[in-house]
Amino acid sequence: MEILILAIVLAVVVLGAAGWLVVGSRRRGSVAPPPPRTPVEPGVGEDAAALPEAPRRGVETVDLPDAAAPPAEAPAVPDTVEEAPPALDVPEPTAGRLVRLRAKLARSQTTFGKGLLALLSREHLDEDTWEEIEDTLLTADVGVAPTQELVERLRTRVKVLGTRTPAELRGLLQEELLALVGTDYDRSLDTAKRTDGRPATVMVVGVNGTGKTTTTGKLARVLVADGRTVVLGAADTFRAAAADQLQTWGERVGAHTVRGPEGGDPASVAFDAVKEGIAEGVDTVLIDTAGRLHTKTGLMDELGKVKRVVEKHGPVDEVLLVLDATTGQNGLVQARVFAEVVQITGIVLTKLDGTAKGGIVVAVQRELGVPVKLIGLGEGPDDLAPFDPAAFVDALIGD
Known part of the structure; x- marks a missing residue:
């Protein structure tokens, strides 16, 4: 009887083991294989290989600093880096x-x-x-x-x-x-400091496109070449580029430029320029005004206002009208209107190089009764020359 019971127990155990094997194999067969792993670049993230351990040096192999030696001083670092001022131009002498x-x-x-x-x-x-x-x-x-x-x-x-x-x-x-x-005109520029210490004031006026701002910058070079000190007034507030251009001309010869906000009151800028010139004790203040059409009554009235405001400091010593020589007789109409608004004291003829209109010198003097004092003969910085009638006529006739 005991033998029979033992045999039954063994049979149950064997059958259970066989069933477990069958079920396990079925389960293993139904599970999908895992997806292939994306290769990872070596040395990145968790896959990075461990760095080899560097050999350690003992205390006896390390060079220790000498205790008696003074500590090395750190190089001094300046708080601010001073930029060298730009080299100033040396204008050519006006004589000759x-x-x-x-x-x-x-x-x-x-x-x-x-x-x-x-x-x-x-x-x-x-x-x-x-x-x-x-x-x-x-x-x-x-x-x-x-x-x-x-x-x-x-x-x-x-x-x-x-x-x-x-x-x-x-x-x-x-x-x-x-x-x-004409040889009887006074063609000198009144640019010397007044006896009371006030600087001479020069206004530069003209229509658009005559080269007025450039002429003002070149005139600053003429004055510096003759030993004058200058302050520039950028009263052309309608064009920001005009103020930038005038400031560049001034920086080349060491002349300070007074400017205001774009679209600001040009009379205020002109007033401040003369005030600055008085404070600095310079010889001459050059005021560049905005170009304006002679047919625009409002703009011409504004030019008169600029002159009146400047005269609160004292009389305006020179009012130079810039004319484009290539416009010929048309420039005389412009000149006539400007002369009615502000008292013109001299003419600057620009773009006289490369033109057969040299006779405009005679015509404009006859029309306005004022002399040509300066002529522009090129685009170079020193191509503005004081007008010398004898040299001019001699150059026109040639050898």
Whole structure:
């Protein structure tokens, strides 16, 4: 009986084990294999390989600092880095500038000088030749009345002269043109400090596009070259670029520029510029005004206001009108209106290089009764020259 019970127990155990094996195999067969692992770059994250342990040095192998030696001082670090001031330009001397710039008048020579000499050198000076001489002068913008005067004087002197050698004709034309340009004008710039210590005040006016701001900057160089100290007033508040440009010109020669907010009151800027000039004790204050069309009544009235406000410090010593020589007779209309609003004391003719309109010097002086004091003969910083009638006429006629 005991043997039978033992056999039954063994059979149950065997059958249970076989069933467990079958179920386990089925379960293992139904489980999907795990997805392949994405390879990880070596040395990143948890997969990083352990660094090899560096050999350790004992105390006896380490070089210890000498206790007697003073500690090394750390290099001193300056609190602020001072930038070296930019080197100032040295403007060319104004004496003889017009002579040096003689080549700039080469194109003017063709019509205004050499053309006249060629006509006067003809063997027979008939009426057709004299008409050509008149046309040449009118084309050069001398003006109708000055042209008629010059032709009449030339007719009389050529008739009296009789023989006409090239040297005689050149001398004759030079004398007559010099008389036409005028030698009795006071062409000096009133830029010296007043006896009461107030700086001389110079306003620069003109229409848009005549090169007014550039002329103001170049004039600062002219004054510095003559030993004057200068403060610039950027009263053209309509264009931020104008104030930036004027400040750049000033920085080149060490002149301080007073400027205001864009769109601000130009009269206020001009007033502050003169005030600054008085405080600094400079010789001259140059005020660059905004370009304005002569037909705009409001803008012209504003220009008059600028002058009146500046005069609270004292009289304005110079009012220079900048004219573009290439505009010819059209510039005379502009000049006339400006002269009515502010009292013009001198003319600056720009862009006279490369133009056959040299006669505009005669016409504008006749129109306004004020002299040409400066002429611009190029785009270089020192291409603004004091006007010398003799050198000008000599350059026009040529050798």
